[in-house]
Amino acid sequence: MRLTVNGRDHEIAPAPGERLLTLLNDRLHLPGTKFGCGHGECGACTVLLNNRLAYSCIVLAEACDSATVTTIEGLASAGKLAPLQRAFIAHDAAQCGYCTPGQLVAATHLLARNAAPDEAEIREAMSGNLCRCGTYPKIVTAIAAASRGDFKNMSSETDE
Amino acid sequence: MARQSKRSTARRGRTFVETVVEVEGRTEKRVVELPAFEPAAWKADTALEIVGARVPRMDAHEKVTGRARYTADIALPGMLHALILRSPVAKGNVRSFDATAARAVPGVLDVLATGDAPPDTRLFTGKISYAGQPVGVICAETFEAAAAGARAMAMTFDAAPFAATFEAAVAPDAPLVRSQGNLMADSPMIEGRGDIEAGLRAADVTITREYRTPVQLHSAIEPHGAVAEWNADRVTIWESTQGIFRVREQVAAALGISQSNVRVIKHYMGGGFGAKNGAGAHTYIAALFARRTGRPVRCVLSRRAEQSDSGNRPATIQRVTLGAKKNGTLTAIVLSADIPLGVSGWEGGPAQIYHELYACPNVRTEETFAWVNSSGMQAFRAPGYAEGAFGLESAMNALARELGMDPLALRRRNFTRIDLRRSQKYSGNALRECYDEGARKFGWASREERRQASANPAAPASVVPSSSVASVRRGFGMAAQLWPTGGGPPSYAQVRINNDASIDVLAGTQDLGTGARTVLAQIAAEALGAKLSDVRSIIGDTETLPYAGNSWGSMTTPSVGPAARMAAEDARRLLLEAAAPMFDVQPGDLETKDSRIVVRDTDRSMTFAEVTKSLGDVMIVGRGSRGPNPDDVTIATFGAQFAEVEVDVETGIVRVLRIVAAHDAGRIINPTLAESQLEGGIIQGLGYALFEERILDRATGVQLNADLHDYRIPTMADIPAIDAFFVGTADTVANHTGARGLAEPPIIPTAPAIAAAVADAIGAEMTQIPLTPWRVLGALENQRG
Ligand code: FES
Ligand code: FES
DSSP states (O other): OEEEETTEEEEOOOOTTOBHHHIIIIISOOTTSOOSOSSSSSOTTEEEETTEEEEGGGSBGGGGTTEEEEOGGGSSBTTBOOHHHHHHHHTTOOSSOSSHHHHHHHHHHHHHHOSSOOHHHHHHHTTTSOOTTOOHHHHHHHHHHHHTTTTTTOOOTTOO | OHHHHHTHHHHHSOOEEEEEEEETTEEEEEEEEOOSOOOOOOOTTSOOSSTTOOOOOTTHHHHHHTOOOBGGGOOOTTOEEEEEEEOSSSSEEEEEEEOHHHHHSTTEEEEEOTTOSOGGGTOOOSEEOSTTOEEEEEEESSHHHHHHHHHTOEEEEEEOOOOOSHHHHHSTTOOOSSTTOSBOTTOSEEEEESOHHHHHHHOSEEEEEEEEEOOBOOOOSSOOEEEEEEETTEEEEEEOOSOHHHHHHHHHHHHTOOGGGEEEEOSBOSOOTTTTSSOOHHHHHHHHHHHHHSSOEEEEOOHHHHHHSSOOBOOEEEEEEEEEOTTOOEEEEEEEEEEEEESSOOOOOSOHHHHHSSOOSOEEEEEEEEEOSSOOOOOOSSTTHHHHHHHHHHHHHHHHHHHTOOHHHHHHHTOOSEETTTTEEESOOOHHHHHHHHHHHHTGGGHHHHHHHHHOTTSOOOSSOOOOOTTEEEEEEEEEEEEEOOOOSOBEEEEEEOTTSOEEEEEBOOOSSSOHHHHHHHHHHHHHTOOGGGEEEEESBTTTSOBBOOSOTTOHHHHHHHHHHHHHHHHHHHHHHHHHHHHTSOGGGEEEETTEEEETTSSOEEEHHHHHHHTTTOOEEEEEEOOOOOTTEEOEEEEEEEEEEEEETTTOOEEEEEEEEEEEOBSOSOHHHHHHHHHHHHHHHHHHHHTOOOOBOTTTOOBSOOSTTTSOOOOGGGOOEEEEEEOOOOOTTTOTTOBOOOSSGGGTTHHHHHHHHHHHHHTSOOOBSSOOHHHHHHHHHHHHO
């Protein structure tokens, strides 16, 4: 089957029962998407699948023929961090960082739908992504800051 | 500092002395090698530029790009996957174990079962003492193949009667959980001071309550896991752990090999909270399979295993009696507690805070620890203290109601400047400032006006959105906290100045998400007079780095921080000695700042790089170690939290609107990162207060909510407005950086503060957490009689 991940085309034969998460991690060597539960409970494995949020741990790889997938590795473009990524750094929105890839993908999707969410909308939209370190207040702040455009025009020199 | 002069003679030669270290609330005596020198303490008014600055987390870039490598991300050529098979019965034996069909599944390589693991791993003994206990393991080319193999296993079990609750374990004819009996040796543990009977007689008011706290699960989003690879007789283990050296020691002992043949690496980990303090079944399994197969093996726990067999905060039943004078002065504190620990654990009970938080002359606690047929406990953020605070602080709030006294005034009245448990001073204690600043920021004094305003929809909008439903009641509560956390030796560090003047801080510690990498670099940069951007922390590898202890007990900053500072001071001394001849001055004439060496009171200067380049291949290596703790003083953190809640008296649903948290942890190395830790602790405390509770099936002993759906942790939608901050200043007695630990304290007072606010809202006491809707409705029902 054909699969486009972070703008790159792949021709790949999914194994029976293989999940999109495993395929991304182990076969496409994109370990940024995380395993937290394997049952759609935590959001650590969140990716964009055809521009919609998906828990990649419960998506069968073989169901992704011709799909377009964006993972955490695809958020920065040409070595330049996305404003949300900068906002997460500036507002300390990652403690252990394990939930962070999923949080950033979910936040990217939120801002694509709603460029200026209020705090209640952020909380609602992000409530499918658990963070046991309790970084939630900082994540809300970071998303709000990014949506205000605080991190749009920063130099990319130190990015990569 | 007193301790410097006292020990100055010992310091000339290398000497080993004893020091007292507090770990997770337990006091330990340790032998420590005295450092060659100890820098003078950074005082409260010492001008520091990098320490105390809100610099961004130094590994944030890796984390936001998905480049941070966690254990499960380690993928080695030819790597196999191991999946643990678990017992469905709570007690009994493996009757039959037939792996024939499993071995025939394509991709399955090997199966281990009873008798296949060395005794020190305590794995696969054939005897079962809790549901979910590992009984075997399958190793396969892919995780899917291992799972298919697991489905093909034919296993039968003999189920025996079990005791999964405290009551069942102490019943006269209880089945034996452990062969030595169902009570922990030394149970009940009794501790006291003063004269309880006299204290109770002297009381004008006494109250007695029974409080219950649930089993709380760590629930790190990253499950436990390890990857192992052998190379001849040496094994390398990538492990998600809070203690690389402890894992090394345990693996070496269990496998009967030397510690130098075990290398443990941890780059990043997805949270620990106390559950990842050593080697586990997954570690031994990865190492054993990798040795048998000659291929690397990854073993990562399933979420079900993570929630049911990776440690927990044990439940408690706390019967509390408080006696007080009319003016609130405590005359007696009595606790009798029952703690079911699981099949393994230690005496991390609720009693300690009862002895420490208040100035009461008469205190008696009794703790009975029982073994029960459920998964063993592990330290969980402020073990014992979080549980104990729910009992003690809830009782204090009940006493305040009984006395008709402001709960904050009651606490102020019983403030103690000294540690009455050990009859010695605290190194620092800003609890009163926590009360003052917390109450001020919360608006504690004007809470009745807020309540009125919230009941009146026409009132001006408050800082938090308020529900307009008529059945919603507003309430306010508070609680206090103490946590012994001075850190201590041994901990070593090196600071290496490379010949391009980039600087490495090396310490065999680990960053759980706490910020250790950043904090150590800040401390070293400050001490060295280097730019922070020139400094990098290298941690998490037993093979290449000097020893540091586990990252538990909020110990890393106060233990490794001073070692890093000393190493940096040592490196600075060497650098200045090398530079002095270049300026034709004495080293004492030189100063460092922004990675530059300046001749004092002149404009002559050189960059570090100019100096190191001219030294050629000489590498400057500074060495540091953590000195002993000061004698006869208790090092602790303090704090007070204030909660505002809404309770719907028709549905029983509690919504926390606001938490204000004021904490004293000495000097704060990085306020932003420290506040993140406060918020994290408060949010885990909110989960403990409202949702989190492990449920075991009474009939089978099997856990019913071993996932993240039915075991509910807080989500972003549950989070109140949190204002968490620090009061207090550098603790120059504790250690020469002035910092104490701070990760665990914030979870301690949250649940009792929230429970008090709920009680305030509904006019009925809450004696059991979590405060689920049915418990809230039950409390209302009881009160109506
Ligand atoms: S790993 Fe997919 S939702 Fe948890
Ligand atoms: S930052 Fe650790 S789980 Fe979210």
